[in-house]
Amino acid sequence: MHFPPDRGVEVAFAGRSNAGKSSALNAITQRRALARVSKTPGRTRLLNFFELRVDRRLVDLPGYGYASVSGTERSTWAPLIESLRERESLRGLVLIVDSRRGVKDEDLELVRWAHGLDVHVLLSKSDKLNRSEAAQALRSATQALGGLATAQLFSMTSGVGVNEAQDVLERWLQ
Numbered sequence: 001m002h003f004p005p006d007r008g009v010e011v012a013f014a015g016r017s018n019a020g021k022s023s024a025l026n027a028i029t030q031r032r033a034l035a036r037v038s039k040t041p042g043r044t045r046l047l048n049f050f051e052l053r054v055d056r057r058l059v060d061l062p063g064y065g066y067a068s069v070s071g072t073e074r075s076t077w078a079p080l081i082e083s084l085r086e087r088e089s090l091r092g093l094v095l096i097v098d099s100r101r102g103v104k105d106e107d108l109e110l111v112r113w114a115h116g117l118d119v120h121v122l123l124s125k126s127d128k129l130n131r132s133e134a135a136q137a138l139r140s141a142t143q144a145l146g147g148l149a150t151a152q153l154f155s156m157t158s159g160v161g162v163n164e165a166q167d168v169l170e171r172w173l174q
């Protein structure tokens, strides 16, 4: 697989399709469109590496869900993310979970995949919840994650949690 050289530090971003991953990536990096590092034909739709600065990369994982139970999707997905997992530079995983939906088995599967890495969950679109619903969403997610990951509320629309997420990312990328 044509990944960039395994040097420095990289952080993976993942989430169910439509969870708000692209929006979160852009809000956190404060860019409208990130420049791609690897322009490998075919694979690029599945796994994209973005260079933030020298030897500091974000890896955008394909959105999962919907068809993820289908064999075809799983057979392309699984080997790809297994190769990613073997990279020395992979430091952490940011997982985007729709705050209205909460943490599901498919999300937990990825959290387990990331065993040994730092995992941080962004409970996205929190602007769609009122204050008490948001607090409840955070409690439920924290409980579901059972200490395997940290979690926070996030909204690119209201700006809630953007700084907090940036701090986590910067800490990992140091």
Ligand code: GDP
Pocket (backbone or CB within 6 Å): 015, 016, 017, 018, 019, 020, 021, 022, 023, 024, 063, 124, 125, 126, 127, 128, 154, 155, 156, 157, 158
């Ligand atoms: P992705 O498929 O996970 O990359 O999700 P996108 O970033 O493309 O977002 C999916 C949809 O959710 C789009 O219609 C976004 O406008 C919407 N969305 C993303 N973030 C937010 C948010 O913080 N608040 C609200 N209300 N909508 C959002």
